[in-house]
Amino acid sequence: MDTHRKDLYPDVTAAGGLVSAMKETAKLRRGEIWPEPSTTDGIIIRTARGLVSVVPATEERLFRVRVHIPGFTWDISGFTWEIGSTDDLRLLVEAVAAWREGVPFDELAARFTFLELDEFARALERGEPTSSQWANLLSAEFHRRQWNLLRRLHADEVLRHMFPVISHGAVRLRVDLFDGASRQVRVYEPDEERYEVCAGLPGADWVEVPTGDLIAYLRAALNEQ
Missing domain, CATH: 3.40.50 (Rossmann fold)
Incomplete structure (x- = not known):
């Protein structure tokens, strides 16, 4: 000091x-x-x-x-x-x-x-931090660019229960909000309706996922980790 x-x-x-x-x-x-x-x-x-x-x-x-x-x-x-x-x-x-x-x-x-x-x-x-976080992100002007992706993820009955965080433009969904190493996926939308996904911890590869397969791909990725 x-x-x-x-x-x-x-x-x-x-x-x-x-x-x-x-x-x-x-x-x-x-x-x-x-x-x-x-x-x-x-x-x-x-x-x-x-x-x-x-x-x-x-x-x-x-x-x-x-x-x-x-x-x-x-x-x-x-x-x-x-x-x-x-x-x-x-x-x-x-x-x-x-x-x-x-x-x-x-x-x-x-x-x-x-x-x-x-x-x-x-x-x-x-016991409602996840729903509160979704509401904050979906209403924050700072995250307007991610609103389309956030709405699509939140519309799914499974993914809306994952804890969302936005980092470097990507939406991260985590199963356990208190455990930074728990099952998770990152989703990035470089262009409208084009998605890249990274499943797991840093170092994992990013994969381009067709629009129609996005939700099913994310569900599977979270279950397989």
Whole structure:
């Protein structure tokens, strides 16, 4: 940490870093969070509700909390949303521990007022994150180019239950939204009504698929992995 950061986070510095500070605080609160270093100044905690990251702000004392549903890695092809920020290390650790333990969202919001649990987060609790994600993508102007493909995929009674993410212009459908390595396919529409499909993890070949065979091909690819 630089001098400015030390002034903002003396407790973190004294503990030897954010990982150690959070572990020590968790022990004092009789909880466990198991943080691990990330590629940034922050840390990551793996939970059944996705990966939770905590990143200290540089301009002021503030711990920013984000939840990430992973793609193949932390940085690629995932879905991330912020759930709040606080300057209180104790409250931060208690909130992360409660998130990890599966405390209901209504209780979390009541106990930790700094948390901002939006519609998507609540959809996780209702078991509806996939339908919420489809609705977001189908209404986002930023993804207008993919709307035709998204509508076609969503119209299928099987594929609409896959978790969709758009990465580098391609639509990725994944069986398990919390597992970046679960069964999945990527679909790209370079031209209208012309499709290329890549099944499986990175490194697999892209295959051009006739328009009429697209849905059947995707279903089969997801079943065969």
